[in-house]
Amino acid sequence: MAETNDARDARLQKVHARALERFDRAYSPQRDIRLQCAQDRRFVFVPGAQYDGDLGEQFANRARFEINKVHQAVVRTFSEYRNNRVTVDFRPADDDTSDDTADFLDGMYRGDEADSGGQEAYDTAFEEGVAGGMGAWRLLSCYEDEEDEDDERQRIQMVPISDADQSVFFDADAKRYDKADAKCAWVITGMQDDCYEEECGEDGASGVERADYIARKAMADKSGKGLTSFDRVSRTGVFDWFTPDVIYVAEYYEVEMTKDTVYVYRSPTDEEEKFKRSEFAAKKELDEHVKELTDQGFTLARTKKIQARKVHKYIIDGNRVIEDCGYIAGKHIPIVPYYAKRQIVDGVERVSGRVRLAIDTQRLYNMLVSMLAEIAADSPKEKPIFTPAQIARHEAMWAEDNVKRYPYLLVNETFDGAGNVVAPQPVGYTKAPNIPPALAGLIQLVGADLQDMLGANGEQQEVVSNISAKAIELIQNRLDMADFIFMDNLKQSMRRAGEIWLSMARELYDEDDRPMRIVGLDGSDEVAKLRQPMDDNGKTVYTNDPKAGKFKVTADVGPSFTTRRDGTVRALTGVMQYVEDPQDKSVLTGVVIQNLEGEGLQDVKDYWRKKMVALGVTKPNEEEAAELDAAKANQKPDPQAEFLQAEAKKSLALADKARADTEAALAKAKESEANAAALLVKIDMARIDQVLALADSLLEERKHADSTALQVAQRQQQAMQGMQQQDEPAAA
Numbered sequence: 122m123a124e125t126n127d128a129r130d131a132r133l134q135k136v137h138a139r140a141l142e143r144f145d146r147a148y149s150p151q152r153d154i155r156l157q158c159a160q161d162r163r164f165v166f167v168p169g170a171q172y173d174g175d176l177g178e179q180f181a182n183r184a185r186f187e188i189n190k191v192h193q194a195v196v197r198t199f200s201e202y203r204n205n206r207v208t209v210d211f212r213p214a215d216d217d218t219s220d221d222t223a224d225f226l227d228g229m230y231r232g233d234e235a236d237s238g239g240q241e242a243y244d245t246a247f248e249e250g251v252a253g254g255m256g257a258w259r260l261l262s263c264y265e266d267e268e269d270e271d272d273e274r275q276r277i278q279m280v281p282i283s284d285a286d287q288s289v290f291f292d293a294d295a296k297r298y299d300k301a302d303a304k305c306a307w308v309i310t311g312m313q314d315d316c317y318e319e320e321c322g323e324d325g326a327s328g329v330e331r332a333d334y335i336a337r338k339a340m341a342d343k344s345g346k347g348l349t350s351f352d353r354v355s356r357t358g359v360f361d362w363f364t365p366d367v368i369y370v371a372e373y374y375e376v377e378m379t380k381d382t383v384y385v386y387r388s389p390t391d392e393e394e395k396f397k398r399s400e401f402a403a404k405k406e407l408d409e410h411v412k413e414l415t416d417q418g419f420t421l422a423r424t425k426k427i428q429a430r431k432v433h434k435y436i437i438d439g440n441r442v443i444e445d446c447g448y449i450a451g452k453h454i455p456i457v458p459y460y461a462k463r464q465i466v467d468g469v470e471r472v473s474g475r476v477r478l479a480i481d482t483q484r485l486y487n488m489l490v491s492m493l494a495e496i497a498a499d500s501p502k503e504k505p506i507f508t509p510a511q512i513a514r515h516e517a518m519w520a521e522d523n524v525k526r527y528p529y530l531l532v533n534e535t536f537d538g539a540g541n542v543v544a545p546q547p548v549g550y551t552k553a554p555n556i557p558p559a560l561a562g563l564i565q566l567v568g569a570d571l572q573d574m575l576g577a578n579g580e581q582q583e584v585v586s587n588i589s590a591k592a593i594e595l596i597q598n599r600l601d602m603a604d605f606i607f608m609d610n611l612k613q614s615m616r617r618a619g620e621i622w623l624s625m626a627r628e629l630y631d632e633d634d635r636p637m638r639i640v641g642l643d644g645s646d647e648v649a650k651l652r653q654p655m656d657d658n659g660k661t662v663y664t665n666d667p668k669a670g671k672f673k674v675t676a677d678v679g680p681s682f683t684t685r686r687d688g689t690v691r692a693l694t695g696v697m698q699y700v701e702d703p704q705d706k707s708v709l710t711g712v713v714i715q716n717l718e719g720e721g722l723q724d725v726k727d728y729w730r731k732k733m734v735a736l737g738v739t740k741p742n743e744e745e746a747a748e749l750d751a752a753k754a755n756q757k758p759d760p761q762a763e764f765l766q767a768e769a770k771k772s773l774a775l776a777d778k779a780r781a782d783t784e785a786a787l788a789k790a791k792e793s794e795a796n797a798a799a800l801l802v803k804i805d806m807a808r809i810d811q812v813l814a815l816a817d818s819l820l821e822e823r824k825h826a827d828s829t830a831l832q833v834a835q836r837q838q839q840a841m842q843g844m845q846q847q848d849e850p851a852a853a
Contacts, residue, residue, distance in 0.1 A: 133435075133442040140373045140437055143305055146293045150469045155255075158286035161474050162253035164483075165192050171487055184491045184498070191476040191483050194575035198251050198475060201604045203244070207611050208642070209619035211672045218670030225649060225665045226672065228639030229630070230622055235640050239279030246614070249285055250461040251607055254472035257285035259308065260455040260621050262629055275450075275629045277622055282308065282456075286472075289456060296470075298463060298610070299617035306454045308372040370443065373435045374454045381429040384411075386419040394419060399429060451624035459614040461607050475607070479574040486567045489560060496556060505547035511535060576603030612676045619674035626667045637665075689716050708738050 124132075148155075163170040171187050172180060211226040213219065234240065239258075246256030259280050266272040282288055288309045295303035382398040394414060401407040432454055434446035449455065461474045476483075512519060515531045522530060532545045630637070635651040652663045663669060693713050700706045711729040714722070733739040 133445060136435060137437055137442045143292055144307055147290045154471055155286045158253035158255055161476055164480055165195055165252045165476055171484060176484060184495050186491045186494060187487055188490055190571055191479050195252055195475055198604050198607060199248055202247055205678055207615045207676050207678050209615055210675045210677055212675060214671035214673045222669055223672060229637055231640035232638035233277045234279055237278035242279040242281040245281040246459040247611055250459045252474050253286050254461050254474040255286040256459040257282045257289040258457050262450045277625050298613055300458055303454055304376045306374045306456050309369055311367040311369050370436060370438045373437050375433045377431050377433055379429045379431060381427050383425045383427055385422045386414050387422040388419050450628045451621060453621045453624050455621050457614050457618045460610055479571060482567055482571045482574060486571055489564045493560060504551040506549040507547055608678050612678050615676040616674050630667050
C-alpha cells in the first residue's frame with residue numbers, strides 16, 4: 122500500500138525531531154573537544170595561529186616570530202605514512218570460499234580505489250587526524266556512466282571529508298573505535314545562501330517546492346534571524362572561510378533493524394536455492410518465484426527468521442527533512458572515522474593529534490625567541506655619545522652611516538678652557554643590554570623538550586659514516602615507533618572501509634558477465650568479468666562472485682610497492698653471487714630487471730619477460746599464451762633437428778625389429794617347450810595304462826584266489842558237519 126503525503130510528512134517530521142534530539146546528545150560532550158581539534162590543525166598549518174587567543178593580545182605590539190617545529194614533525198609522520206601505505210586484504214573465512222574470489226575482491230577494491238581517487242580520501246583523513254586528532258572519509262555509490270540514461274550499473278567511490286572534526290558525528294552510545302556499533306551518524310556541509318537555494322529549492326535534487334522555500338526565507342528575513350541552519354560546533358574566533366550567509370545541512374544516516382525470512386529450496390540433485398522475502402517487492406512476485414522452483418522439482422527444505430540491518434539516508438537542515446534518500450547499498454553506515462589518539466575518559470570520547478601536548482612548549486619557544494630578537498634588535502651595538510657642538514652640521518652623515526657605509530665620520534674640534542684644541546672623543550657610549558642567563562638556558566631547555574615531545578631528535582636522524590646497515594635499521598625502527606600508533610589506528614580504519622565496501626559490493630556488483638577493472642599491487646590493470654559460470658562435478662557454480670562464500674577483512678601496514686621492489690633488487694643482487702648455475706642466474710637476473718625503475722627500461726623489461734615466459738618461470742597471460750601457440754605452429758623445422766629426428770626414428774625402427782625377432786624366438790622356444798611337454802604327457806599316459814592293466818590282472822587273480830579259498834572253507838565246513846552227524850548215533 123502506497124504511503125500518503127500526510128503520512129509521509131508525519132513520518133519525516135518524527136525523523137527530523139529524532140535526528141535533532143540525537144544530535145544534541147552526540148555533539149554536546151564533543152563540542153570543546155572538536156573545537157580543540159580545529160585549533161590544533163590551525164596551530165600547525167595556518168600562519169599566525171600559534172598566537173591565537175590571549176597570547177596574541179599580549180604580543181599585539183611586539184615581535185611575534187613563529188619557529189614552527191611541530192609542522193616539521195607532522196610532515197615527517199605524513200611522509201612515513203606515504204612510504205608505508207595500508208592495504209585492504211580479503212581472505213576466505215571458511216573452506217568453501219575460494220582464494221581466487223578473495224584475490225578478485227582485492228583487485229576490485231583497488232580498482233574502485235583508483236577510479237575514485239581513494240588515496241586522496243585516505244591522505245586527507247590521515248593528515249587531519251595526525252594534526253588535529255580526527256579525520257574521516259565516506260563510501261558512496263554512483264552510476265558508472267552518468268550520461269547514459271539506460272546504464273543502471275553503479276560503482277563504489279571513496280570520497281574525502283574535509284574538516285571531519287567539525288563535520289562528522291556519531292551517536293553518543295557508539296563506543297567502538299570504528300563506530301561499527303553506531304545507530305546513526307551525521308555529515309554536516311556548509312552552503313552559501315545561493316547554493317542552498319539551488320540545491321534545496323525547486324530546481325534542486327531534493328524536489329522541495331519553490332514556494333515553500335521563498336516563504337521560509339521571507340519569514341526568516343522578516344524575523345531578522347536568517348535561514349534556519351543546522352546546528353554545528355562553533356569554530357574559533359578567527360574564521361578563514363566562514364561567512365554569515367553559510368547555511369548548514371546534514372546527511373543523516375539511521376540504522377533500521379527489520380525482520381526478514383530466508384527460504385531454502387532443494388532440488389532432487391541436492392542443489393540449494395536461497396532467497397529472502399525482502400528481495401521481492403510484492404508477495405505475488407514471491408509466489409511466482411516459488412511456483413517456478415516447484416515446477417523444476419525443488420522442495421522447501423527449511424526457513425529461518427532473521428533480522429536484516431538496513432541504513433536509511435536523509436538530507437536535513439535545522440527546520441525539516443529536505444529529502445528522503447531511501448535505503449542505501451550495504452548494511453553499514455558508509456562513514457569511516459580515523460582517530461590519531463583516542464581515549465574514553467569519564468564516559469566521554471576524547472581525541473588528540475600529534476601536536477596537542479607540544480602546543481604550550483611551542484608557544485613558549487616562540488615567546489622566548491621573540492624576546493631575544495627584541496633585545497638584539499633594540500641595541501645591536503654600542504653607540505657613541507656626542508655633544509651637540511661636536512656633531513653640528515654632521516648629523517646627517519652619522520644618521521646615514523648604517524645605510525651608506527661612509528669610510529670615515531666627521532666631528533667638530535673641541536677646545537679646553539685655555540683655547541687649546543683637544544683631541545675629539547665621545548663623551549660616552551651607550552651600553553648594549555645584557556641577555557639574561559635564564560633566557561638563554563630556558564631557550565635551550567624548551568628546544569630539547571620540544572624535540573622529545575615531537576620525536577624529532579636530530580642525533581637519531583643523522584646518518585653517520587662507517588655505520589652498518591643493521592645499525593641504521595635499528596635507528597629507523599626506533600624513529601618509526603613514534604609513528605606506530607598513528608599507522609596502527611589507520612589500519613583499523615582501513616579494515617572498516619573494507620567491511621563497508623564488501624557489504625555494498627554484494628548488492629551493487631551482482632550482474633553476470635559485467636566487466637570490472639582489476640588493479641594489482643604493482644598498479645597493473647586488467648579486466649575481469651563478474652559471475653562467470655563453470656561446471657563443478659555436474660553442478661553450476663559462479664566464479665568472481667562477491668556473494669559467494671564468507672570473507673574476513675584485514676589491513677596490512679607495510680612499505681610501499683616501490684620500497685619493497687627496491688628491497689627485492691638488493692636481496693636478489695646479493696643472492697646472485699652465490700648462484701653457479703647459468704640458467705638459475707639468468708632467471709634471477711630477469712627478476713632483478715623486472716623490478717628496476719628508470720627511463721628507457723621498458724624494452725629491456727619486455728625482452729626479459731618474454732624470455733622468462735619461454736623458460737616457464739613467468740605465467741603467460743592470454744595474449745602471450747596465444748603468441749606462444751602461434752610461434753610453435755609456424756616454427757620452421759631445423760635441418761639438424763630433422764636429421765636427429767630421422768636417426769632417432771631409424772634407431773627406434775631397428776629397436777622395434779630386434780624386439781620383434783626376440784619375441785619370435787621366444788615364441789618358437791615356447792612352442793618347443795609345449796611340444797616336449799605334450800610328448801612327456803603321452804609317455805606318462807602309456808605308462809599309466811600299463812600300470813592299470815597290471816592292477817586289473819592282479820585284481821582278477823586276487824578275486825579268483827579269494828573264490829577258491831572260500832570254496833575250500835565251505836568244503837571243510839561241510840566235512841566237519843558230516844563228521845559230527847556220524848558221531849551222534851554212536852554216542853546214543
